Amino acid sequence: MSSDYLQLEQRLSDLLVMQALYSAIDLGVIDRLTAGPMTDARLAEAIAADPRATQHLLRLLGDEGIVQAAPGGGWTLTDYGTRFRPEVPGSLHGLVLSYVELLHPAYRRLRFSITTGQSGFLAAFQTGFYEHLARHPRVGAHFNNWMDTSSSDWLPALLRAYDFAPFRSFVDVGGSRGRLSAALLAAYPRMTGTLFDLDQALAEAPAVLAAAGVESRCECIAGSFFAAVPQGAELYLLSRVLFNWDDARAVAILKQVRAAMPPQGVLLVIDMALPDQGSAPAQTLTSLNLLALFGVPLRTVGEYRALLGRAGLSARRSDKIADTDLALFEAVPIAGRHP
Numbered sequence: 001m002s003s004d005y006l007q008l009e010q011r012l013s014d015l016l017v018m019q020a021l022y023s024a025i026d027l028g029v030i031d032r033l034t035a036g037p038m039t040d041a042r043l044a045e046a047i048a049a050d051p052r053a054t055q056h057l058l059r060l061l062g063d064e065g066i067v068q069a070a071p072g073g074g075w076t077l078t079d080y081g082t083r084f085r086p087e088v089p090g091s092l093h094g095l096v097l098s099y100v101e102l103l104h105p106a107y108r109r110l111r112f113s114i115t116t117g118q119s120g121f122l123a124a125f126q127t128g129f130y131e132h133l134a135r136h137p138r139v140g141a142h143f144n145n146w147m148d149t150s151s152s153d154w155l156p157a158l159l160r161a162y163d164f165a166p167f168r169s170f171v172d173v174g175g176s177r178g179r180l181s182a183a184l185l186a187a188y189p190r191m192t193g194t195l196f197d198l199d200q201a202l203a204e205a206p207a208v209l210a211a212a213g214v215e216s217r218c219e220c221i222a223g224s225f226f227a228a229v230p231q232g233a234e235l236y237l238l239s240r241v242l243f244n245w246d247d248a249r250a251v252a253i254l255k256q257v258r259a260a261m262p263p264q265g266v267l268l269v270i271d272m273a274l275p276d277q278g279s280a281p282a283q284t285l286t287s288l289n290l291l292a293l294f295g296v297p298l299r300t301v302g303e304y305r306a307l308l309g310r311a312g313l314s315a316r317r318s319d320k321i322a323d324t325d326l327a328l329f330e331a332v333p334i335a336g337r338h339p
């Protein structure tokens, strides 16, 4: 056996570690240790688990730097370990749960996705991604938590990259819990906003808006962007929405937005996009994730421009947002062309 075998085996074990971490979160290990240090035996009793098996799970979490021996005995969370609590800034809780509950089942059908170019998720669950979230609110809440914390990561860069000062009103289409809306309203005190998403995504939005002190300037409206989008705002935002949909449905969403925009309105599309030539390394896994979940790998910048054009919109600017893996497209209605 080659001497690097063990090292390579460890490198390939990430998926198993993720599954073990999922079990620890799901069983309540992270919750219990948040309350204070605990021995293996007390923890096993608290989560109604086998003591020996719990000990082995804790050892693995120790190897991964998630728990450590407490000075007075037992186990305690490390700083990294606290990142798996759902409510902390930069939480990794929603990401781990969503990887295991949503991505892993889709990846088990990756052969199907690669051979057909279609969604492995649909093949695994016999239902679309957002329909599945509507039917499983706990899983939906985990996904919304993931979107919420991951958007906090790039919002400062977006606010640096684009001047929102000319706008007095916006609609955040598919805005989830409202992290982007809250950041905009906090940065621009004369703005008002409308947060628009499916009912299932808006449950936690009032708390996010209230925490930013902007709830009086933001209306939350539940609805589907395939039916209609709230009308008449100066600015429309589509952040990380279009990359979930095939061309026909992406154009349908853009047409609804175009129909809601006043003639002088502006649409900002924020999405991950491949460069027209080649690919950026960080994007290759995302592209495969999107294929597995939605049957739509990442689009190029040129493909986004073409989609906008098909909906009667013209991209007058497209830029990479510095310090992020996202691109920003600023689009306006093409005069005389109706969607």
Ligand SMILES: C[S@@+](CC[C@H](N)C(=O)[O-])C[C@H]1O[C@@H](n2cnc3c(N)ncnc32)[C@H](O)[C@@H]1O
Binding pocket: 130, 147, 148, 151, 173, 174, 175, 176, 177, 196, 197, 198, 201, 223, 224, 225, 226, 238, 239, 240, 241, 244
């Ligand atoms: C990938 S998330 C992005 C959320 C947020 N804009 C962000 O950048 O973090 C896509 C969002 O589209 C919403 N969505 C999916 N189908 C929708 C529909 N038919 N109408 C309105 N929103 C929808 C989802 O609920 C989800 O919040």
